[in-house]
Amino acid sequence: MKIYSKKDLNDYHQSLTYDDISLIPVEISRIRSRTEAATSCKFLDLNLALPVISSPMESVTGIEMAEELNRLGCLGILNRFDSSLEEVLNNHTEQNGIKSVSIALNTSLDVIEKLAEHHSIICIDTANANNHAVLKRTEELKKRFDVKIIIGNIAHGASLRQMESAGADAVRVGIGSGSVCTTSIQTGIGIGQVSSLLSVLFARQEMNLKIQIIADGGIKSPGDVAKAMALGADAVMLGRMLSGTKETPGEVIKYNGQLWKKYRGSASFGVKMRNEFIEGEETMVGYKGVVKNVIDSISDGLRSSMSYMNCFNLEELKKIETFAVLSNSSYIERLPKV
Numbered sequence: 365m366k367i368y369s370k371k372d373l374n375d376y377h378q379s380l381t382y383d384d385i386s387l388i389p390v391e392i393s394r395i396r397s398r399t400e401a402a403t404s405c406k407f408l409d410l411n412l413a414l415p416v417i418s419s420p421m422e423s424v425t426g427i428e429m430a431e432e433l434n435r436l437g438c439l440g441i442l443n444r445f446d447s448s449l450e451e452v453l454n455n456h457t458e459q460n461g462i463k464s465v466s467i468a469l470n471t472s473l474d475v476i477e478k479l480a481e482h483h484s485i486i487c488i489d490t491a492n493a494n495n496h497a498v499l500k501r502t503e504e505l506k507k508r509f510d511v512k513i514i515i516g517n518i519a520h521g522a523s524l525r526q527m528e529s530a531g532a533d534a535v536r537v538g539i540g541s542g543s544v545c546t547t548s549i550q551t552g553i554g555i556g557q558v559s560s561l562l563s564v565l566f567a568r569q570e571m572n573l574k575i576q577i578i579a580d581g582g583i584k585s586p587g588d589v590a591k592a593m594a595l596g597a598d599a600v601m602l603g604r605m606l607s608g609t610k611e612t613p614g615e616v617i618k619y620n621g622q623l624w625k626k627y628r629g630s631a632s633f634g635v636k637m638r639n640e641f642i643e644g645e646e647t648m649v650g651y652k653g654v655v656k657n658v659i660d661s662i663s664d665g666l667r668s669s670m671s672y673m674n675c676f677n678l679e680e681l682k683k684i685e686t687f688a689v690l691s692n693s694s695y696i697e698r699l700p701k702v
Contacts, residue, residue: 369685370595373558374566376689380558381541382588383695388686393674401670402677403663404437407576407599408485408512408533410463413437414663415593415678417578419603420466420489422446423627426613427462429606429655434461436659439599441466441487441514446613453478464514469501473508480509487514491539491547494523499530506531517580519553519560521567528575536601537564538581545581545645557582558595565596586665593666594673594684603627605658608649616651623651 366372367388373380395401405415416438418425422445425433430440442448442465449465453475464485467476479486486505490498493515502513515527516536527535540547540554547553555563557579564577579592580601592600606612607627617624628646652658675681690698 365688368687368689370562370565370687373595373687373689374562376559379556380689381556382558382582382584382591384556384690385558385591386688386690386698387591387594387669387673387684388688389672389674390686391674393671395671395674395676398664398667398671400676401667403666403670405598405678407439408514410439410484412439412599414659414666415597415599416589416659416662417441417599417601418606419580419601420444420487421603421628423614423625424603424606424612426611427451429609429611429613430462430464432611432655433659434463436656438659439464439485441485443613444468444471444489448613452482469497476505476509480511483511485512485514487516490515491517493518493527493532493535499526502527502530502532514578516578518564519555521564524564524567524573524575525571528573532575534576534578534598535564536578536580537561537597538579541581558591561592561595561597586662587669589662590666590669590681593678594669594681594687596682604649605662606655608652609655609658610651610653611655617648619648624648625651 403414405412414437418429418433418440420441420443422443425440425443426448430442433440442462444466463483464487465479465483466487466489469490488498488501498515502515505513512533513531514534515532517539518535518537519539537560538557541557561579576598578599578601579597583589583592583600583602583605589600608625612625614626627649670681673681673684
């Protein structure tokens with residue numbers, strides 16, 4: 365069996381997803397217990413206990429989610445679709461720990477100025493960052509406000525230099541890979557997340573850039589988080605994994621004797637509420653209880669992966685060069701049989 369390096373995976377003849385690869389432990393681990401593995405990191409000048417960022421989706425990150433994730437040492441990006449943003453603008457002194465908010469491309473400068481006074485990160489929430497309007501807006505905001513700027517999304521690293529030059533501090537990588545995203549089906553755009561991440565990672569290295577990389581989409585489990593970090597991501601952005609928790613916006617619904625919450629894409633009809641081009645689906649997910657349980661499971665899984673891979677910290681994990689490419693049967697073999 366061939367052991368693949370990151371370069372090998374980047375040069376692979378097909379587009380790869382997280383399900384197509386696995387990490388291979390080849391060293392005797394120095395780590396006696398997973399508790400010795402440190403998942404802390406620095407992201408956009410913030411000290412995070414875990415490299416997890418919530419997606420600024422209407423059904424994922426409202427005020428309660430953003431506050432709780434920040435309390436847990438993660439980063440919650442407040443969505444721009446419901447009344448949460450207005451509430452923060454009107455009662456910013458009462459909001460504890462919300463460091464990041466998302467805005468639309470056409471959000472007024474007056475609103476952004478108010479947000480920038482009390483929040484250290486602004487996320488320009490668009491589907492396609494490879495756009496002159498996005499870069500122009502980024503440049504404008506960077507010149508006027510003392511904030512870190514996240515833009516996205518991209519699927520390839522070809523335009524990374526222009527993004528950093530415009531003032532972007534981080535970029536969301538992934539198009540069409542979200543569980544309720546139909547962009548690839550509707551437009552034919554996008555590649556597998558592993559290939560997307562590696563394309564951007566190698567572009568950053570070759571051009572000697574500093575822009576940070578957020579793996580956004582396709583993450584279904586703590587193991588996928590470990591894979592994304594080992595591939596070189598600086599943080600992961602989660603939607604589906606955080607959906608259905610107590611802290612997400614919306615009511616708990618009882619149906620057929622089970623508890624559920626709504627989950628929908630940012631470009632779904634339920635969010636847009638207009639009869640225009642739709643690139644997102646709506647669904648129901650089982651109620652999961654408090655989000656701390658999800659975060660704890662991610663932390664435990666990531667630490668366990670790091671102990672297998674002989675990595676005391678995330679910087680060591682990012683240097684991993686031992687991957688396998690799985691056949692479909694090999695992937696299925698790894699699934700629990702119940």
